[in-house]
Amino acid sequence: MSIKTILTIIGTENGDDDLTLAMKLCEDEGVHLSVLIVEIAPAPPVGEFAAMVSDGWIQDRQAGQKRLDDRSAAVTARLAGTSISADVSSAYPELAWADEVVGRRARYADLTIAAAGLLGDEVLGARVIEGAMFSSGQPVMVVPAGAKPTISPRRVLLAWDAGIEASRAMHAAVDLLAGADAVHLTLIDPVEGEDGHGAEPGADAATYLARRGAKVSVDRLPSGGKPIAAVLRQHAVDVAADLIVMGAYGHSRLRQRMFGGTTKSMLDEATVPVLFAR
Structure with a gap:
């Protein structure tokens, strides 16, 4: 884009x-x-x-x-x-x-x-x-408050769960990702297999991004029982990301409103800019 x-x-x-x-x-x-x-x-x-x-x-x-x-x-x-x-x-x-x-x-x-x-x-x-x-x-x-928007990020955390929303976010931001110094393709509790993240979780997405010129690494993280949004926020701090890219509303809006979810948590508590797509 x-x-x-x-x-x-x-x-x-x-x-x-x-x-x-x-x-x-x-x-x-x-x-x-x-x-x-x-x-x-x-x-x-x-x-x-x-x-x-x-x-x-x-x-x-x-x-x-x-x-x-x-x-x-x-x-x-x-x-x-x-x-x-x-x-x-x-x-x-x-x-x-x-x-x-x-x-x-x-x-x-x-x-x-x-x-x-x-x-x-x-x-x-x-x-x-x-x-x-x-x-x-x-x-x-x-x-969020205190953060600055950027369309020329240097370090990006790309949240990846192999779902269609994450795919749309990756494609929407591909030019931004290709121009960054480092892209951390981040998977939380990845599941191997055709119905999950593939035989090698994150490899297909990383290969696609590398062909587009992105300097990408795959970070597979355990949640340790913590909410996914909390793990993503902490990892963004750990890798000094100035932008998070992620899919939005993998569950229905009604469910998100009633019970919360990763999208709502990132909307409410993000500390760096987050680019959402769905």
């Missing part, structure tokens, strides 16, 4: 630091920045009291639209004062449709970045992650 356009999504009352990170990344890498500003619209009143509250709802809608317009103007002015190639768009969806709106916009970018300010917004953050991951077909980079 050759990255030429990066999308970042911010709200009307947060996201200044997220925008700064995205602007710096695009300036350094010479890529186009698309900014989508989202305000969640209040749902229309329903039921027997709808007529009584409609005036208040209209006022709320108008106030939200003004915030969106003001924010768009401010961001446009900020970007106009730089040399960055950029565009700004806005959306005012109701909560139920926000993920679809984000997903449609993310289809026209090579990568969506979700940084700490967005992730800290419980309402908008969740919709952005779901929309970008499930409705765009493009990868998402989650950037």
Whole structure:
């Protein structure tokens, strides 16, 4: 994946630091920045009291639209004062449709970045992650607080379980992997055999990446009873990775929400940027 356009999504009352990170990344890498500003619209009143509250709802809608317009103007002015190639768009969806709106916009970018300010917004953050991951077909980079996004990583941890999500993540990031100084293809509790990781776990993926020019090594790790996400996070520290690449939501979203999972844990507790694909 050759990255030429990066999308970042911010709200009307947060996201200044997220925008700064995205602007710096695009300036350094010479890529186009698309900014989508989202305000969640209040749902229309329903039921027997709808007529009584409609005036208040209209006022709320108008106030939200003004915030969106003001924010768009401010961001446009900020970007106009730089040399960055950029565009700004806005959306005012109701909560139920926000993920679809984000997903449609993310289809026209090579990568969506979700940084700490967005992730800290419980309402908008969740919709952005779901929309970008499930409705765009493009990868998402989650950037936790204190970390810096990169599309030129030097040391990468590629989480590998031989599943289709991991395969999509590997292919989505193959150009980034080929340009890195070291790629740690990491398997947790690998299982040999046709239904597992193959006769030599990790060998096929490593061979594929080596043909693409990646400097790859295979790290087979025991979980020791620890959650996979915890093992991955620790290994990222051990190998000084500046990016983790992994597949997202190997289980259903409902199951992840109810019981947790590796994707949710990495979203909540990552310490370095994580590029997700599915």
